[in-house]
Amino acid sequence: MFSDDELVPISALQHLVFCERQWALIHLEQVWFENILTTQGKILHERVDEAEREVRGDVIIVRSLQIRSLQLGLIGKADVVEFHETKDRRDAIRFKDQPGWWIPFPVEYKRGKPKIDESDKVQLCAQALCLEEMLSINVHEGALFYGTPHRRSIVQFDQGLRSNTKQYIDKLHEMTEAQMTPPASYRKRCTNCSLQDYCLPKTTDGQNSAQAYIDSLLADLGRKRDDSV
Numbered sequence: 725m726f727s728d729d730e731l732v733p734i735s736a737l738q739h740l741v742f743c744e745r746q747w748a749l750i751h752l753e754q755v756w757f758e759n760i761l762t763t764q765g766k767i768l769h770e771r772v773d774e775a776e777r778e779v780r781g782d783v784i785i786v787r788s789l790q791i792r793s794l795q796l797g798l799i800g801k802a803d804v805v806e807f808h809e810t811k812d813r814r815d816a817i818r819f820k821d822q823p824g825w826w827i828p829f830p831v832e833y834k835r836g837k838p839k840i841d842e843s844d845k846v847q848l849c850a851q852a853l854c855l856e857e858m859l860s861i862n863v864h865e866g867a868l869f870y871g872t873p874h875r876r877s878i879v880q881f882d883q884g885l886r887s888n889t890k891q892y893i894d895k896l897h898e899m900t901e902a903q904m905t906p907p908a909s910y911r912k913r914c915t916n917c918s919l920q921d922y923c924l925p926k927t928t929d930g931q932n933s934a935q936a937y938i939d940s941l942l943a944d945l946g947r948k949r950d951d952s953v
Contacts, residue, residue, distance in 0.1 A: 726797035732900055734791070734800030734850045737889075740896055742913070748905035749919050766926035782809040784819070784826060791854040796893050804852050806832040816859045828855050830866035837872045842888065844868050845879050849889040852881050
């Protein structure tokens with residue numbers, strides 16, 4: 725069981741799964757740069773946060789819900805948690821001011837399109853695990869809403885995803901305790917990272933020494949000089 729001081733943000737999981745170095749730069753070194761991608765994401769979340777709770781027929785929509793898990797050591801805010809009315813009382817809750825039984829369904833809003841990796845799914849699953857602890861029920865599925873296709877992608881919280889998510893949570897706590905920033909490793913995904921100019925993955929990649937980088941620059945200068953002759 726974790727104490728309140730030991731809780732880490734759920735959003736850090738998405739950064740960790742995407743890139744351990746990005747996670748460390750943001751959450752350990754407190755580095756953050758805005759680019760068009762992060763700005764679009766912020767606008768999308770601001771629209772989600774406009775209202776806190778509303779009822780649409782057989783769905784109760786709760787926005788910006790504070791969630792946490794003392795067992796997993798997580799804290800954060802769910803973009804949206806929908807509560808769908810059901811006649812089956814299993815894995816359902818009651819509201820004091822709303823009749824009926826309701827099943828929680830977390831929804832996370834993301835800019836762009838679905839990712840190749842499972843970073844978004846892990847973040848959403850972590851939210852579900854927090855809801856399960858808080859509400860003492862099972863949460864079976866949720867959704868990721870992507871801005872570019874403008875539609876939902878349903879996520880099943882099966883045993884495989886739950887297991888992977890818990891492994892990432894354990895790694896998150898281990899790396900937080902270690903307080904170490906991993907070395908850079910250039911990948912194709914680095915192109916859209918808002919921290920690229922700070923991280924300098926091509927320059928500081930452990931596979932490429934500083935001397936090799938300097939040699940490549942000198943070689944380029946030599947070729948340009950030869951071309952000008």
